[in-house]
Structure formats: structure tokens, C-alpha cells
Amino acid sequence: MQPIKNIIFDLGGIFLNIDYPKTEKAFIDMGVTHFPTLYTQHHASDIFELLETGKITPGEFYEGFREASGVTLTDEQIHSAWNAMLLDFPVERIEWLEGIKDKYKVFLFSNTNRIHYDVFREIYRKDTGRQDFDSNFIKAYYSHDLGLRKPYPESFRKILEEQGLLAGETLFIDDTVSNIEGAKKAGLQTIHLVPPSSVLQLDL
Numbered sequence: 001m002q003p004i005k006n007i008i009f010d011l012g013g014i015f016l017n018i019d020y021p022k023t024e025k026a027f028i029d030m031g032v033t034h035f036p037t038l039y040t041q042h043h044a045s046d047i048f049e050l051l052e053t054g055k056i057t058p059g060e061f062y063e064g065f066r067e068a069s070g071v072t073l074t075d076e077q078i079h080s081a082w083n084a085m086l087l088d089f090p091v092e093r094i095e096w097l098e099g100i101k102d103k104y105k106v107f108l109f110s111n112t113n114r115i116h117y118d119v120f121r122e123i124y125r126k127d128t129g130r131q132d133f134d135s136n137f138i139k140a141y142y143s144h145d146l147g148l149r150k151p152y153p154e155s156f157r158k159i160l161e162e163q164g165l166l167a168g169e170t171l172f173i174d175d176t177v178s179n180i181e182g183a184k185k186a187g188l189q190t191i192h193l194v195p196p197s198s199v200l201q202l203d204l
Contacts, residue, residue, distance in 0.1 A: 006105040009199075023035075088127050146158065
């Protein structure tokens with residue numbers, strides 16, 4: 001096993017606390033009783049994949065969600081329920097990240113979308129008093145900008161190629177097992193970090 005020189009972190013469940021059932025419950029309460037067939041931590045239907053790879057706008061997503069769900073909701077209702085999963089940034093995790101940046105090249109790779117991106121950036125500012133979450137990394141990669149999402153191995157290869165990183169020297173940390181498997185297929189070393197464990201318990 002090669003020494004680690006680079007680390008690519010996931011966002012949700014690693015730095016940002018996420019509660020997927022909150023979004024599921026919010027939609028079910030609004031009448032979208034089959035929401036788990038559309039989206040979970042481990043599965044995304046076509047409309048969510050299109051949103052998370054930046055192929056549709058938030059407005060197109062809202063319209064597509066109404067069609068896919070068969071429930072007439074306003075844009076604001078969908079926006080509120082979709083963001084319900086986004087909780088908080090524990091400051092100690094950001095401080096931990098600052099402590100390892102002298103040892104490794106650190107990057108972020110998150111499956112997310114423009115709707116969540118705008119909201120979690122505001123949560124970060126509120127929770128930490130700091131302005132720009134992305135500045136914690138050499139580069140923060142978001143699926144809606146990259147045009148590719150986890151767990152597909154080509155998404156990892158794209159980042160490695162752009163940054164000139166060797167897969168064997170790069171560690172990927174995520175809380176979702178399918179993403180870990182995708183990273184392994186791309187040749188990365190991996191850590192599957194499952195809450196309540198956090199980065200604070202890692203020995204890096």
C-alpha cells in the first residue's frame with residue numbers, strides 16, 4: 001500500500017451533518033408517500049441524478065419532481081422539504097481539517113446540487129462565523145459542477161486527472177458504501193466512515 005499524499009473527503013456525514021429521514025418525512029407529510037422510491041442516501045432516480053449532475057436547473061427539477069411524484073406542490077414546498085436533511089457543521093470538524101492540511105493535499109467531492117449548495121454555504125457561515133467553506137480545500141468538487149457523480153468510477157478518475165494525482169496515493173473518505181466501492185474501482189484507498197464515528201476519530 002502506497003503512502004497517502006492526498007485526501008478526498010465527502011461532505012454530508014463527514015463535515016456536514018445530514019438527516020435523510022427528515023427530508024423523507026417532510027415529503028411524505030406533503031403527500032409524496034412513495035418518496036423513498038425516488039431518493040435515498042443510496043439511490044437516486046433520474047430526476048435527482050439530472051439535478052445532481054447539473055443537467056437541469058432547480059426550476060426544471062421542481063417541475064420534474066411534481067411530474068415524477070404525481071403530487072402538486074409549490075416550488076417553495078419542494079425547496080423546503082428537499083433542504084430539511086441539511087443540519088449543521090460542527091466547528092471542531094473544520095478545526096480538525098485545518099490541522100491536517102500541512103500533511104496532505106485535501107480535496108472535497110460531494111454529490112450535491114445547486115439548491116443544497118446555496119443552503120449549506122449559508123449554514124456554514126452561520127455555524128462557523130467563516131465565509132467560504134470551499135476555501136478549506138485545494139479544490140471542492142461538486143457533482144452539479146463536475147457533471148459526474150459518485151459512485152461512478154469515472155467521476156473519481158476525472159478529479160485525479162485534473163489534479164495530477166495518483167490513485168494509489170489518494171485516500172477517499174465517505175459515509176456511503178456504494179461511493180466507497182466506486183472509489184475502490186478507480187484505484188483509490190478508502191475509509192468508510194459511518195456516523196456516529198467522525199473525522200475526529202481518524203488517525204491520519
